[in-house]
Amino acid sequence: MSGAALPPSPQGLREKLFTAGYIADEDVASLVWMALSLERPVLLEGEAGV
Incomplete structure (x- = not known):
């Protein structure tokens, strides 16, 4: 959405x-939506592809 x-x-x-x-x-x-509106990254943990 750039x-x-x-x-x-x-x-x-x-x-x-x-x-x-x-x-x-x-x-x-x-x-x-919250991450974009706050201009903050989303940090995720866990195995890739799950």
């Missing part, structure tokens, strides 16, 4: 992701 405006809600982000071919549940969309 250069694009951040949607006003996690649901709006979820819809934009869906139109781009990505599937995100409500939790993932909320997490990504």
